[in-house]
Amino acid sequence: MEDLSFSPMSRVAICGGTHGNEMTGVYVIREMEKKKKDKVGNSVTVTTVLSNPEAVKVCRRYIDKDLNRCFTDTLLSAPLSANSPYEMKRAHELNALLGPKGNLQAVDFLCDIHNTTANMGMCFILNGFDWIALHLFKYVKSKTTFGPVRAIQFNTTLPEAYSLESVAKHGFSLEVGPQPTGVVRADIYNMVTETLDLIMDWLENFNSGSTFEGGEVEVYCQTAVLDYPRDPATDEIIAAIHPQLQDNDFKLLRAGDPIFRSFNGETVKYEGEEAYPFFVNECAYYEKRIAFQLARKISICLPSVCVKKN
Template structure:
């Protein structure tokens, strides 16, 4: 792989996820904190209007606006569609981008700690992830396949990483998570610097990867209204095993609803506020150990 020349740190892709937004503001005020000698770095407040009003988005979810066909569709004119096209000009164009690495900063109401979400199993992504989780056991690594057909901002370049931190309510700053996220960013930047200088030590031979395999919606009535909540036994248990037959929802009338899958899974994004409208109560993953000894 070639040298890393351009890195972008993106915050406020969702306007009510304050950690990333205020980190961007901090980095803009103190740029030396993120400057490294071997690559250029830029920051971007992705959805300034949504951030201004403290909402996830103005018209539609910006982080679903990066499909190639939508970026090229001049009839799409919502605020976020226009903003996605502008970001595609700043960081992209998708498929031939100006940046080599994107760090897209998000928060979640789920208990996901410091999660890195990668979009492919390129050795570079896996090795960086293995390094981060080896030096900090709070770091978990998820894989949600993100190719050029993806609508996510991180799909603008091949090495797009989402940093997903929680639990924290929308529209709130949590100082502890703010500083953990900031420290994680510096660790990543230092890694990229060492990578460019060929001084990466490849001590990390395996990586625990949580691979996305699907989602589960809340039980709903025929009007689409939710009929049950995340079960208290599952709330805040992201990345823990969920076995067949274990309770997953609790109905408003107090009835347990059990997980009916056939194999043990590892739910993440459990009770994410923004996913109620998407019909997602949680995402299911499979836990796997990946061997990095490809040489």
């Protein structure tokens, strides 16, 4: 595969609190802002952003609507009024600060920090085939001192990405758990700060002219979402995640494996093709009618990457 070269990753944004009750990002951003110069290298200028400050104040996921679904071109170009949802107004502000999306003026790289209540460990959430993001995942995975580091690629058939990191030229979300909403855990916090330090190391080395060799990485590609069993008359949930599936994100799921335990004691079994479940019993996804998501595991061959020579 042919080597690829990219412009320097000079302007970097680290964001947290996009969901106001996911506390790792909130505290990481606050600490970075206290000692900002510690996170700025010779070739990287870092902008730190508390993405949804009003939701952070009240420790809620959002005020009016999910901010991390507000960054499509259609929504970013829609006119605003006094009655527009708070998160729509904030999305326009963030697009002006970090973008505009799809424009050469946008920041070179953006990392958005999230927490999940699911037992997923450290995950890189990717949209499409971003070679810079995939190389960063490969590097972090090879260097961390903690447990598994995984990459999840979301549905690439969508017309465009709707999440905050899509405003930048390159980027991803870090999804780290398990952590309850409104809570900060030292182990999760340390995983994120170690990951951010490694990201900064890679960016500095990339900008200084280092070539990062290609290779293969495993990625979980989202294939489906499953809702909880519901009462057809009332639409109420009538079953919980089965104990054998609970906390077993990324454990291969086969036909016949139990996935739900109904409140009357019956077991519901999985009927699809082999797949890997993730975001199992994620608190925030109840309103989205998602009990868990499914993925297939693929191998992606990365080209070598380096900075463009002037």
